[in-house]
Amino acid sequence: METSEIRRRFLQYFEDRGHTVVPSAPLPSPDPNLLFNVAGMAQFVPYFVGQQTPPYPRATSVQKCVRTLDIDEVGKTTRHGTFFQMNGNFSFGDYFKEKAIEYAWELVTKPQNEGGYGFDESVLYASVYYEDDEAIDLWKRVAGLPDDRIVRLGMKDNFWSMGIPGPCGPCSEILIDRGPEFGADRDWEAGDRYLEFWNLVFMQNIRGEGGGKEGYPILGELPKKNIDTGLGLERVAYLLQGVDNMYEIDEIYPVIEKASELTGRKYGSEHDDDVRFRVVADHVRSALMLIGDGVTPGNEQGGYVLRRLLRRAIRSMRLLGYEDPSLVELLPVSLEQMKKSYPELVTDFGRISQVAYAEEEAFRRTLTAGTTIFDVAVRDTKASGAHQLEGAKAFQLHDTYGFPIDLTVEMAAEQGLNVDTEGFKSLMKEQRERAKADARAKKAGHADTSGYRELREKGVTEFTGYQELATDSQVRGLLRDGAVAPFAEQGETVEVVLEKTPFYAESGGQIADEGLIVGDGLKLNVLDVQRPVKGLIVHRVEILEGVLRPGTDVHAEVDHDWRISACQAHSGTHVVHAALRQVLGPNALQSGSYNKPGYLRLDFAWSSALDPATRSEIEEVANLAVRKDLPVSAQYMTLPEARDWGALALFGETYDEQVRVVEIGGPWSRELCGGTHVKHSSQVGALTVTGESSVGAGVRRIEAFVGMEALHYLGKERALVRLLSENLKTRPEELPAKVADLAERLRAAEKELERVRAAQVLQAAAELANSPKDVFGVQYVGHRAPDGVNGGDLRKLALDVRGRMGNDKPVVVAMLSVNDGKPGVVVALNDTAREWRLKAGDLVRIAAEKLGGRGGGKDDVAQGGGTDPAGADDALSAVEHAIGHQVTG
Structure with a gap:
């Protein structure tokens, strides 16, 4: 049975039983503590912890996941993979243990010709938390399992929690006996013979403080009991496809076959080569999915993980003897397998391949330069009798030649050397301390969101800023250092939640509004506006006058000039994006943006620098659109309707079922966007492109000024041209030739001085x-x-x-x-x-x-x-x- 069919049957089975099919959340995680989603329940956490009210009582999904902790183990064992898919069914206070067990057992054992997976009941086991007698009785009654096929395990193995105080509960797993060739009888620890492939979490308790997987106190029961299950799609695939491991399933093995064809090496004949083949197949698929969700190679966070995956795959192909570019051969093979479940990869493959191929080209240059330096360092280290490569040399390879430390460690190990990783980390720390602090650090917020959740329970903050810039409202609550406070006084900086507000909270690349909140004897300067919890708008304010208390009537007013300039910049971003696609083609898709009053920048998928003529053409197309006075409108629709309508979404963003689509000039520009905009394109004003640069492999950045800022910029350039013309005593149109002549004469003089x-x-x-x-x-x-x-x-x-x-x-x-x-x-x-x-x-x-x-x-x-x-x-x-x-x- 193909993996895509296993996936389809799962979703169909639960949809037929009243579950809402929820699309997978993008791979990048909104959780600041995680780079990527690692579990099927990730997007449902707000429902389980009570932050939000579930819009449906039961749901099902196939969640895309990436596990980063085991990258070094990929290929060495047959159980570690980077990208994987987790099938899940979820109940939010609806059904509980009996239905969860009934659904799982029926789908697993139902004959394939009746829509099930057709597993042989005689080789299936269930594990349960050792104190969960209720689950044991249900497995006997619902599934008919005898006592000797029900295994009691402790808290470490069969009790789930998020690792922090909150919801938790016992688990129950379905295991399959793969036979004596995979291990000893009744050996539950090895994990090869009795393979777990479906975990049912019965979320029924509340846990207290404590570390590890066991030893924390159970404080009581949840008022509503929930179900969270996870069936490993790849595991079921290799069980149903009759292969030994995940690397040999239909979604992965064709890449190994292609790699074998390209290298002339045979998979299955030599262990080291097999490891490399598996690394290639896993990492190529993982990179395809990550880029598809908007991740681009870089030196930080998720971009670093993607870069590392691509470079490990490329280098593994070189170690297998293939020196030519390999991704152009392998990525289309992975696409062919994954498109059955993710058809959007096909329409976006132009952008995906552009990013991947650009990264390979850059890394091939890095390998050429860096490997030479590495070889010299290894030779010198061995000649000195040492067995450890200096941390300074590893840092040089990273900082100058783009070698990830993991690659240096890997290559050194192949030469029988260790690397002074502590020395490397020390130099990296020094470099970070010298670097400019992250300008967005102030947005990190409080790790504890309980104060926000408390205020959110009082209701959603109504946003009135699309219709008006001033609103009469009331203070719902205030927070000091993340905790709800009864009052705050003049001179303090606190956070305020209003019943309704015209202030736009930072999102979608647009920074927050500025302005004032005033009341009787009260004056607050709004410094920032954020949405730390869905549905809640929080203003960070400086109290200029008076005492702030909940229940106070206030008048909230956005700075008028600020909002006008912000609208110009955000609409200008959409105009530039549409101009890019018109000039460069549909693959020039936005991958990120930032706009503030008078200024915009837009990151887009493109592999090479734009020449001056192309930049001028983009600027001209954008300004023509401004001059045409195109109507700007916004309307709400479902996400599928928006996609059918051709609206563009930002990669990696999570959207609600109802989305806002902003349109400029009809189909010329249609984008999912929650930002504020002008009413007609002419209100953007002048638009001038000020720069274009690279921000990573396959990603370029274009910057521009709009409105008065554009006119100020052009005025400064005009003054500069006038000053140069006067100093060089030439006409403006002759300046380029004059400056070129001076530069040439200066170079000649410098050469002569050097010689003397x-x-x-x-x-x-x-x-x-x-x-x-x-x-x-x-x-x-x-x-x-x-x-x-x-x-x-x-x-x-x-x-x-x-x-x-x-x-x-x-x-x-x-x-x-x-x-x-x-x-x-x-x-x-x-x-x-x-x-x-x-x-x-x-x-x-x-x-x-x-x-x-x-x-x-x-x-x-x-x-x-x-x-x-x-x-x-x-x-x-x-x-x-x-x-x-x-x-x-």
């Missing part, structure tokens, strides 16, 4: 070679060159002096200069000095330590540097002392 300076430095070589210092028989030249001599010229000088001194006696030449405030040092030895067992690399490291840095190189010539110019004289003296110590020692 190098000649002056090298002129000193003869004098230095004729006046060495004798250090216990070694002819030593230690010289501080004039400041400003670069490393290349310093090296030339050292080699020239060494060459003039011949090989009759041992010669050590140490040259040092300070360039741009940073000291550099070069040490060169002749053959005779090396016969005396002197090494340039050892000597340069001694010098570099005095300079507050490090160095290294070969035995005959080595180079280093530091950050402390004050140590220059000490560095040359240290080399001299080291020579004497080594010669006399």
Whole structure:
């Protein structure tokens, strides 16, 4: 039975039994503690914990999931995978244990020709929480299982919770006995013979504080008991398809077959190759699904995971002997299998493939440059007798060549080396501390949402900002540090919830409104507006006057100029997006945006930089749309209706069943959007594109100003052109040629200066070679060159002096200069000095330590540097002392 058919039967079975079929939530998780959804119940958590009222009493879904903790284990075992699908049926206070067991047993054992999975009842077992006698009785009565096929397990194995105080309950699993070839009889721990493939969670209790999977107190029962089940789709697939593991099911194995065809290696013949084949198949499928949900390769969070998956797949193909680009061969194979369950992948494959292929191209360049550096580092490490690659070298590979630390560790292990990961982490920490703090850190909010939930229980905040900028309202409540407070006074900054508000809460790329909330003796400056809990709008305010209390009547008013400019920017974003698609084609889809009054930026799928002519064309198309005074309208409809209508959705966003579609000029621009907009496109005003750049493989960013900000920007450019024209005494239209001529003349002058300076430095070589210092028989030249001599010229000088001194006696030449405030040092030895067992690399490291840095190189010539110019004289003296110590020692 194909995986897509297993999926279809599951959803059909539960839909026929009154369950609402809910589409999978996107892979990126809205939970700040998670990168991706890892369980089928993820999107239903607000219903289980009481944050929201479920819109249906029972539901079913097939949730896309990505597990990131086991990436290193993928391929090494046959049980670890990255992307997987979790079939689930859920009840929110409707049915409970008996129905859950009845549904599961019927679907699992029902003959295939009657719509079930047709498992042989004689090899099925049930595990239960050891104290759950009710579940045991139900398995006997509903499924007819005898005592010897019901297994009692402890809290660690068969009791579920979210790991924090809240809902919890006993579990019951359906297991299948795969036979003695997979393990010993009644061995429940191994997990290979008695394979669990469906877990039924009976959410009936409330737990208290405590860590781990057991040992926390059970405080009582939930007022409404819920059902949360999860059937592993891939596990059922390999059980029904008669293969041994998930890598050999129909959705994954064709990629292995294609990889085998490309590499000429046979799957199943050699363990290391099999691991690589499985890595390729799993990671290609995972990348397909992640990019499909809007994730793009990057150096942070989910983007880093995707980049790592793609690079592991690419490198595994190279280790299998395939040097050409591989994703262009493999990704379409994965698409062919996954489109049966996810047809949207077909329509979006242009964008998906563009992102993936661009990342492979970038990584191939990285491999070429970085592998050379890595090989040198491995050779030097082994030559020194060490067994650990320096953390600094791993950091260089990461920071300069884009090598993920995981790849460096992996490659080092293949060479029999460890990596100083602690040293690497320390350098990464230093880099992060130097980097600019995340501008959005203030949006992180409070981990504890109980205060918000308490206010949300009093009702939904009505948003009036689409129709008006000022609203009479009442304070529903206020929070201080995330906790509900009875009052707040002048000078405090707190959070306020109103009955209704015209203030737009930050979302969809649009920042929050600014303005004032006033009342009798009360004045609040609105600093920020967020939606920490669905249905609740929270204002962060500074109390300028008075005392704030719940129940106070207030007048809330958005800053008029702020909102007008914000509307111009948001509508301008839609206009630029439509212009991009008109000029570049339908694959130039938005993958993220940000807009504030007068400014917008839009990230879109595209693999190459836009030339000036293309940028100008996009700007012209956008401004023509503005000039046409196109009508801007918004209407509500169901999500399927919006998709049928051609409305574009932002990748990775989760939408309600009812969505708002904003239309500009009819079908020219239709997007799902909750933001505020102008009434006609002409109100966007002037629109000028100010920049276009890369923000990751296959993703570009375009920036623009609109309205008065655009006019101000153009005014500044006009003033700059006028100033340059006056200074260069030329007409504006002749400026490009004039500046190009000046730049060329400047380059020629710099080259001549470089030549003269190098000649002056090298002129000193003869004098230095004729006046060495004798250090216990070694002819030593230690010289501080004039400041400003670069490393290349310093090296030339050292080699020239060494060459003039011949090989009759041992010669050590140490040259040092300070360039741009940073000291550099070069040490060169002749053959005779090396016969005396002197090494340039050892000597340069001694010098570099005095300079507050490090160095290294070969035995005959080595180079280093530091950050402390004050140590220059000490560095040359240290080399001299080291020579004497080594010669006399």
